[in-house]
Amino acid sequence: MFDDSWRGGTRGSAPLRVILGCVLLSTGAWGQSADAGRTDAGGLGPTGVPDAGQTVLGADGGQAASAAPGLAGAPDAGPSDAARVEVKLHGVPVTVTASSVLADAKAPGRYGLANLLDEDPGSIWAEGAKGSGVGEWVELSFPPDTPVHSFLVMPGNPKSAKLYKANARPRKAKLELKLAEGRKLDYVLDFPRDFPVGGAIYVHYRRQFAVKSARLTVLTVWPGSRYRDLCLGDFVPVFRGPEERSLPTFPGTGRQLAPTLAEFMDAPSLVFRLLPPASGGVPALLRSYSRVPHNGSLPPPEEEFDMHHLRGWDRYTAVLRNSAAGAAVQSELFRLTPATGGKGYVFDPLGPPKGPDSFSNFRVHWAQVEGVWRVVGVDATYEEERP
Known part of the structure; x- marks a missing residue:
């Protein structure tokens, strides 16, 4: 049996209770990196120096190198082109926006938003703002009347235990769902220090109201042992399948658990x-x-x-x-x-x-x-x- 000492995520206000639900994701051992030769946030480049744009902590925990230019992290500060992307997931166009994205001059998009939906632990989103990562956010927006079953949230850089500890990761995050007819639903997700590498929280959402958008905001942070950049492995929605199908959801294949x-x-x-x-x-x-x-x-x-x-x-x-x-x-x-x-x-x-x-x-x-x-x-x- 697993050590349950890190259990304890809490749920915020919710107008309704549910019986059955669903949500999302992944690959064996969260799978292999799509590019085994590359490094991730917190990794070292081929020359042994930190990747471009990466914020390294000094011996006293201070910032030793400035992060790549990014947004201030305020939700109302309009995202740049780098912090907005549209991804098709099972044929559904999902608009992904964020408060900031870490830039990599050698590999544009390396820490980009599309990585949040690919169910690949070898690819991540990393924020690019100055500071600890508190207040940074990512948001998924869906077409009208999109039936969303659930969400899977994987904190940190899950590529390896070393990178998981080296980079900052969420300690507590708030998931805010905007539903049809002006309704809202909030969850608070707790990720204790011993939350396992490659582990995820599955939010079992199932309501009669379609989801318009889902925003995940970092409330508190576990600092990285070497890098200040905050990482997130996955933020994946699960949709219902077509009504004419006998199965209620799209069956997972390959990495799609x-x-x-x-x-x-x-x-x-x-x-x-x-x-x-x-x-x-x-x-x-x-x-x-x-x-x-x-x-x-x-x-x-x-x-x-x-x-x-x-x-x-x-x-x-x-x-x-x-x-x-x-x-x-x-x-x-x-x-x-x-x-x-x-x-x-x-x-x-x-x-x-x-x-x-x-x-x-x-x-x-x-x-x-x-x-x-x-x-x-x-x-x-x-x-x-x-x-």
């Missing part, structure tokens, strides 16, 4: 549709527990089955359905964590249940099988011990 997470959250009891092919020889284990600790290792399971051959699905599908619904009603925040060994991910609620009898505990293990994200394990926990 986020849509498949949304598909699971839409119909947890139909998890068998996401298993590896039975003929492929890859097991998909379901483990059941009556009680698990909040921190530490899991005890031996009371039951363990290969879901390809499991009889009596009704009992377990009901547990999954109720647990996903209960967790979504409590906070709407979930976590995606790299699995042990860096192969695949584990998806589960961000926080512990609010009451000892809450059915809100589950873990879903994901791995790529023949290039497709599949469920290779489910931990069905009926009750989690309170700390």
